[in-house]
Amino acid sequence: MTVTLVGYKISARSILKWAYETRRLDKSDLQLSEEDRFRGAYNQARELIEDTDEGVSLRMLGESNVAKCDYMVAINEYFFDHSGDTEEDHHREVKRALEEHGFKDLEFKVWKKSSR
Numbered sequence: 001m002t003v004t005l006v007g008y009k010i011s012a013r014s015i016l017k018w019a020y021e022t023r024r025l026d027k028s029d030l031q032l033s034e035e036d037r038f039r040g041a042y043n044q045a046r047e048l049i050e051d052t053d054e055g056v057s058l059r060m061l062g063e064s065n066v067a068k069c070d071y072m073v074a075i076n077e078y079f080f081d082h083s084g085d086t087e088e089d090h091h092r093e094v095k096r097a098l099e100e101h102g103f104k105d106l107e108f109k110v111w112k113k114s115s116r
Contacts, residue, residue, distance in 0.1 A: 008106035
């Protein structure tokens with residue numbers, strides 16, 4: 001079985017950097033472990049991302065350390081709205097919304113994982 005995700009790749013480091021730049025984490029959080037700081041940043045990013053648009057989620061790519069692996073802002077579904085917009089238009093709209101929330105360096109990616 002193959003799982004395919006389409007969306008924007010973002011690193012754990014970028015999520016943590018976003019949390020500090022947007023002041024969702026502050027200097028008092030430096031006393032926490034790297035993993036705890038990341039989990040706080042991840043939870044805030046996930047909530048904001050999933051509120052961005054219907055069918056959008058934050059998914060982990062791979063199964064390594066949560067604070068060191070890559071993630072994907074997955075665009076799970078495209079909702080046809082009779083506006084004439086294409087699926088690519090929808091992807092660009094999601095990216096624009098994420099950039100307005102302070103996310104940077106979003107790389108469009110198609111990710112496939114085969115399981116045996």
